[in-house]
Every structure is written in C-alpha cells, then in structure tokens.
Amino acid sequence: MLIKFFGTRGSIPVCEVGFQEFGGNTTCVAVMDDSKQGDVLIFDAGTGIRALGKELMQRPFNPEDKIVMAFSHFHWDHLQGFPFFAPAYDPSKKIDIIAMGEDLDIPDLKSIFAKQMESTFFPVSLENMGAHFNFHLKKKNEEIFTTGKTGSLLAKRHSHPGGAYGYRLVVDDKVFVYCTDVEHGETLDPEVVEFAKNADLLIHEAQYTPEELPKFRGWGHSSWEQAIEVAQLAGVKKLYLTHHDPEHNDEFIRAEEKKCQALFKNCFFAREGDEIKI
Template sequence: MRVKFYGTRGSIPVPEKNYMLFGGNTACLLVTFDNGQKAILDAGSGMRKLGEELLVSPLTQKSLPIILSHTHWDHIQGFPFFKPAFLESYTLDIYLSNRYGLERNLRRIFSNQMRFEYFPVDLKKLSACIRFWEPEQESSITEWGAKVTACPLNHPGHSYGYRFEYGGKTLVYCTDVEHGEKIDPRVVALAHEADLLIHDAQYTPEELQMHRGWGHSSWLQAVHVAQQANVERLALFHHDPSHDDNFLLEQEKQCQALFPNSFFAREGMEIDF
C-alpha cells in the first residue's frame, strides 16, 4: 500500500510562503493498493493537483472511489476543480458512510456546492459518470479487494474514520474527531495495530482547551491513540491554518519525543508500507 498526501491542512487553504513545507491545501490523499487500484480520501483543495496528475497517468480501473470523512467545505471544496470529473472516460464513485442513518442526500450536497451562486458550472454538466453511495454497513469488501471498516466520530455534523485492510497491511484514516475528556475507545479499536494511523491534530494541547466543541484533536491526543492502539507509525494531519512551518516543526519535535515513529504530514509526502 502507498499513501500520498495532496492536502494536509484543515479549515481553509493557506497559500502563503511560510506554509510551503507542510502545505497549504486542505485534506486530500491518494491510496494506491498493491494491485495498482487507487482510491481518494477526501476532496479538499489538494484534489485539484491530484486530478492533473491522474491525467498524466490515466487509470486502468473501471471506477475511481472517492471516500469522504464528511462534507464540511474543507473536505469537498476541491471537487469542482477535479479535471477527471469533466471527462467522459471517468467513472467516479463518491462514498460517505451513513452508519448514523441520517436523512441526507450526498448528490444534493455536491450539487448545492456548484449552484450558480457559488460556481459557474453545474454538477449536471460534468461529463464523467458520477455515482453517490451512502452505505450503512459497518464494513465491506471493495471491488479492489480491500476490507473497509467505517467508524462514527465525534464531530459537528458527523464525521467518519476508516480502516483499510489489504495484503496484510492496515491504514487508518481518522480526521476531524474530538475525543472529549478521555480518548474515544472506538477510535482506539479502529486503529488497533495499524501500520499507519493518520489522525487529526489540529490543535496544540493548550489550544484544545479553548476550542472545546469545535470537533478536533490535539497532537497529544493523537499520540495517546497511537500508544493505546499499538500502531506502527503515526501521521499528524489537518494542520490549523494559523500554524506555519516553523510552528509545526517545533510541535513535531515535541510529538516525536513521546512517539518517535511519528511525523507531521507534509503535502507531496509519499508513504510506502
């Protein structure tokens, strides 16, 4: 399995020179499985560059899954700029777990984002075949052979974490989660002995005290999850837009002092495991 980060930022893009090391684009990752099949995690502004790279190396798979943690703007705002969506040769399957059984319409959410008040091109005018899925089952075996388990997370508007198991390796993607006074045991169970855990770390421990109810974690809480779940590697993710490169480098040192096999995710970084 291989993971590439196309967007590591949370809340809003920050296209500024002192954010270049860790990146200014919002959440988007590409997962490549050992059989060559690919899946996208979240559709933040980093999705624009990902789309351009996919056109250089066209896919051979029948459809491209786009798996969402939730539909807050920083996790879907890149989709209107995703070039494969404008091509008839692409089939895009957009997934968002619905274990809560919420009455929502994923197609309507994406369509509203592209209404003429906000964007010049309507969703209906995109040439790709776009299908929306809201599975309620806890886990499933995908068409590319991976077992995917979804876990509800504590976040305003509801969010999901995902566990991907393939070829004896495990990736866990757990962004936009607030643990509260204690670490959420559901998250620990989801991350159990993962080879790579990607976890929300928007705040410092001090900042977290001022942002209760905002739906995010501190890097220290992410470390506690990694320790309790006995994960192999920890990637800190969803960096706050106020945290520039120098700030994140200092926080990364503190994090690594507690969990040496950890790092703050950088845009463009690739991890093989």
C-alpha cells in the same frame, strides 16, 4: 498500498509564505497500488484534490479502472476542491462517491455535490462536468471489495459537530486508518483507539497543541498529544498528524514535530506530497 498526501491543512487554505513546507491545501489523501496504476481511493476533497487530479490525468487508466471518493464528512474544507478535480470533466473517467456508516443521516448524497455546483456558486453544473458519477449511500459500517486484491473498508462515526467518520482500510493484512475531525473530550474515545488497533499507518488529525486544546472545546478537533496517546494504546506502527491549524506556520509545526518524536519515534506532521508505502 501507497498513501499520498495532497492536502494537509484544516479549516481553510493558507497561501502565505512560511506555510508551504507542510502545505496550504485543505484535506485530501489518496490510496493507490504501489505501481500507481489501477483504481484510486480518495479520502476527502479539500483543495488538495486539484493537484491529485492533475497527477491522475497524466497516468494511464484502463476502461475498468475507477476513482472512488470516500468522505469523512461534508464540511466545506473537505469538499471545496471537488469542482477543480480535472478527472471529473473527463467522459472516460468513472467516479464513485461514497458515504458510509450505519447511522448516516444524509437523505441524498448527490444533492450535496449538485448544490455547490449550482450557477450561483459555480459556472459548471454537476450534470455538465463530464465524468460518469455513481453516488452510494452505504448505511453499513463495512464494505468488502475486490480490485485485483480483496480488501475491506470499515467506517466509524466519532465526535465532531454534525458528525464525522473515520475509515479503516485492510488489504493483504496491511491496515491503514484515516481519522480526521475527531474530538476526544476530557479522556480518549476508547472506540477510536480500538478502531486504530495494530494499524500499520494511522493518519490522525492534530489541529491543536495540548496548550491550545482547552480553548477550543466543542470545535471537534484533537491535539497532537491525544493522537500520540491513541497510537501508543492501539499499537500503531507509524503515525502521521494532519489537519494543521491555519495559524500554524512551518517553523511552528517543525518545532511541534520534534516534541512529538520525543514521545513517539515514528510520528510525523504530514507534508503535502508525502508518500507512505505499507
């Protein structure tokens, strides 16, 4: 598996000078084959998906290749890039949009996307975008799939206003866990630790510093200290921190990264464009 960051910022995009080393685009992570061919699995569609779309339009696609988009939840910073995703305008592209979890409370997945494409908000409707869309509400926690290789995708709901889901992807005994927009509370959520167990790569949000966290109780986010504790308890091999606060500039994050690496060597604050092979 090859995992690549296209959006690393939380809450809102940031365009100012001094914020671009770690990235100003909101959440988007892509998973693909090492060869960068075949199917693509995308987690969330923040503004970073625009750059991903441009990259995908430059690579060859076979007729059977799919683009699959899985969503942690549908807050604006995880959805706002969708209208600017170039493959969505290509009639030759097949795009599956999924939401997973036994306790999903979404009556109509398609309507979430259609609403933001109404003329009040955007000049092109969902029906006129061009790609072939399939919308799948999977009210179960595990999906087994085959795309040349057999793998599984698990979903787990965690604490966040309105709810959010982490994903655990297993292919050829390699484990990738994506866990953003999660609030642990006064102690770590043991189910998040179990979900991340023995992951080769854990992407865990870390919007706040340990000092900031008490001021934002109830906002649905974690500190980097909590993310490291999850990684340590779960036996994670490599940890990438993401969903950077829009007030944290490059200099600030760089300094926090050094603190993190003193506690957990294989820990990095995600930068847009980072690629991790597992």
